[in-house]
Amino acid sequence: MPYDPSAFPPFAVTVDLVVLTVRRDALCALVVRRGEQPYQGRWALPGGFVRADEDLTAAAARELAEETGLCVHDRHSPAPGSSPTGAHLEQLATYGDPKRDPRMRVVSVAHLALAPDLPAPRAGGDANQARWAPVGLLLGKEADAHGEDQSGQLAFDHTQILADGVERARSKIEYSSLATAFCPPEFTVGELRRVYEAVWGVALDPRNFHRKVTGTPGFLVPTGGTTTRQGGRPAQLFRAGGATLLNPPMLRPEV
Amino acid sequence: MPYDPSAFPPFAVTVDLVVLTVRRDALCALVVRRGEQPYQGRWALPGGFVRADEDLTAAAARELAEETGLCVHDRHSPAPGSSPTGAHLEQLATYGDPKRDPRMRVVSVAHLALAPDLPAPRAGGDANQARWAPVGLLLGKEADAHGEDQSGQLAFDHTQILADGVERARSKIEYSSLATAFCPPEFTVGELRRVYEAVWGVALDPRNFHRKVTGTPGFLVPTGGTTTRQGGRPAQLFRAGGATLLNPPMLRPEV
DNA sequence: GCAAAAGTGTTTTTGCTACACCCATGC
DNA sequence: GCATGGGTGTAGCAAAAACACTTTTGC
Numbered sequence: 372m373p374y375d376p377s378a379f380p381p382f383a384v385t386v387d388l389v390v391l392t393v394r395r396d397a398l399c400a401l402v403v404r405r406g407e408q409p410y411q412g413r414w415a416l417p418g419g420f421v422r423a424d425e426d427l428t429a430a431a432a433r434e435l436a437e438e439t440g441l442c443v444h445d446r447h448s449p450a451p452g453s454s455p456t457g458a459h460l461e462q463l464a465t466y467g468d469p470k471r472d473p474r475m476r477v478v479s480v481a482h483l484a485l486a487p488d489l490p491a492p493r494a495g496g497d498a499n500q501a502r503w504a505p506v507g508l509l510l511g512k513e514a515d516a517h518g519e520d521q522s523g524q525l526a527f528d529h530t531q532i533l534a535d536g537v538e539r540a541r542s543k544i545e546y547s548s549l550a551t552a553f554c555p556p557e558f559t560v561g562e563l564r565r566v567y568e569a570v571w572g573v574a575l576d577p578r579n580f581h582r583k584v585t586g587t588p589g590f591l592v593p594t595g596g597t598t599t600r601q602g603g604r605p606a607q608l609f610r611a612g613g614a615t616l617l618n619p620p621m622l623r624p625e626v
Numbered sequence: 627m628p629y630d631p632s633a634f635p636p637f638a639v640t641v642d643l644v645v646l647t648v649r650r651d652a653l654c655a656l657v658v659r660r661g662e663q664p665y666q667g668r669w670a671l672p673g674g675f676v677r678a679d680e681d682l683t684a685a686a687a688r689e690l691a692e693e694t695g696l697c698v699h700d701r702h703s704p705a706p707g708s709s710p711t712g713a714h715l716e717q718l719a720t721y722g723d724p725k726r727d728p729r730m731r732v733v734s735v736a737h738l739a740l741a742p743d744l745p746a747p748r749a750g751g752d753a754n755q756a757r758w759a760p761v762g763l764l765l766g767k768e769a770d771a772h773g774e775d776q777s778g779q780l781a782f783d784h785t786q787i788l789a790d791g792v793e794r795a796r797s798k799i800e801y802s803s804l805a806t807a808f809c810p811p812e813f814t815v816g817e818l819r820r821v822y823e824a825v826w827g828v829a830l831d832p833r834n835f836h837r838k839v840t841g842t843p844g845f846l847v848p849t850g851g852t853t854t855r856q857g858g859r860p861a862q863l864f865r866a867g868g869a870t871l872l873n874p875p876m877l878r879p880e881v
Numbered sequence: 882g883c884a885a886a887a888g889t890g891t892t893t894t895t896g897c898t899a900c901a902c903c904c905a906t907g908c
Numbered sequence: 909g910c911a912t913g914g915g916t917g918t919a920g921c922a923a924a925a926a927c928a929c930t931t932t933t934g935c
Contacts, residue, residue: 578899
């Protein structure tokens with residue numbers, strides 16, 4: 372049977388981004404205000420159409436750069452002249468409910484990006500508003516208690532996508548060195564611990580945490596420098612080591 | 627800016643299936659012989675186009691039923707009148723390299739299915755050949771040593787998709803009860819252990835394994851029956867319990 | 882009896898928790 | 909001095925590894 376272009380229906384393919392960071396000890400996600408219908412005025416995840424000759428990962432990296440100025444940073448071979456701050460980027464999942472976009476059939480390949488704390492989100496090419504919002508508010512775990520300005524749910528199925536992305540990040544920092552993607556290039560053990568505490572929403576024992584991360588070979592590499600930016604006794608500075616898998620994993624306390 | 631259909635390029639969207647089972651103590655994947663160009667005559671993963679009004683998961687379930695006769699089995703609310711053997715189905719990842727299909731731009735949403743040992747694959751609607759092949763051969767870990775009839779690599783990027791699916795299965799049985807999806811409705815602890823050994827390719831201590839799985843609350847439920855189908859002393863029969871998460875996880879030995 | 886697989890008991894070792902305690906800075 | 913966060917030592921406990929041993933079938 373020869374190739375027949377009428378044998379399959381055409382789809383629009385987009386990428387949506389769950390961009391997470393830790394700001395003021397809270398896990399935050401990047402959201403943009405929609406300027407057009409549908410869901411005009413509602414907050415949504417950043418994203419856009421995949422171009423005709425563009426790989427999915429490339430489309431996600433392009434959208435990430437457009438929205439945040441971040442360049443994707445391959446943690447194994449950091450490009451020497453790359454942007455000041457790198458980010459982790461990975462595919463999350465694909466959402467293709469026939470009714471998820473009222474205009475047409477859109478399949479969205481969601482990606483998860485983890486970034487260090489950034490100065491402030493810059494407006495996208497469309498001059499959309501953009502901001503960091505605590506995921507606790509966006510996911511409505513405690514929204515009722517505050518009477519917030521969140522304009523309710525995110526657009527489309529983005530609340531579900533965000534929840535899936537947050538869950539991925541929460542579980543993946545257990546057994547990988549991914550939490551270092553939330554930190555600046557050099558960081559202290561205490562700063563890394565506060566990342567875990569913000570992402571998991573729990574308190575960890577500083578002493579045991581220190582022993583665990585410094586005792587795992589290849590996880591952290593001391594740079595030799597120290598800092599007192601957190602106050603108290605000077606703390607050693609570290610870079611992320613080559614090890615990407617944590618074995619045994621970091622244990623997330625029961626909630 | 628109003629909606630402009632010319633603003634985005636059209637894509638074809640397909641689902642591809644990594645269907646795994648354990649046969650004769652080996653992890654096997656379902657492959658079909660391609661009857662048309664490109665890659666005519668090569669083995670490939672089963673799959674097909676997503677229909678215009680079909681959810682991605684529904685498309686994967688339809689393809690799975692067409693190729694194997696398996697119905698997807700929701701392990702939490704098994705349909706009373708459903709097919710004799712159920713299967714686990716979940717989304718794996720999405721593959722969208724612009725050059726992955728020479729004919730046109732195709733984005734494939736790969737799914738992972740786990741099934742108990744089946745009699746024999748039946749031919750698909752297109753009367754294609756279908757067979758179970760050990761993943762060790764398909765992934766070429768030891769292909770050279772045998773001079774096999776595998777006709778080399780799988781079509782398209784299916785070798786990569788298969789590798790990703792196998793890796794997902796290997797890691798997910800560590801911390802979930804997914805391994806029971808490879809077993810018949812009633813099974814012994816020894817049969818479950820042989821599933822782990824086949825998927826991981828390692829030998830496990832039968833005594834410690836027994837203690838571990840029977841000691842995890844909610845994982846296994848004794849049915850009261852026994853069997854000697856494996857020889858030796860009669861073994862208790864179990865069904866999969868309600869627990870889907872294993873905590874603490876099953877530990878995969880170092881290789 | 883013998884082989885084979887199921888199942889239990891016991892010791893060793895590993896790694897996490899909890900908490901006492903000391904260190905080095907800013908103020 | 910005192911507060912703050914950084915870092916080490918150690919006892920107790922939970923669970924995994926390793927392995928001896930008994931049980932119940934088929935032949």
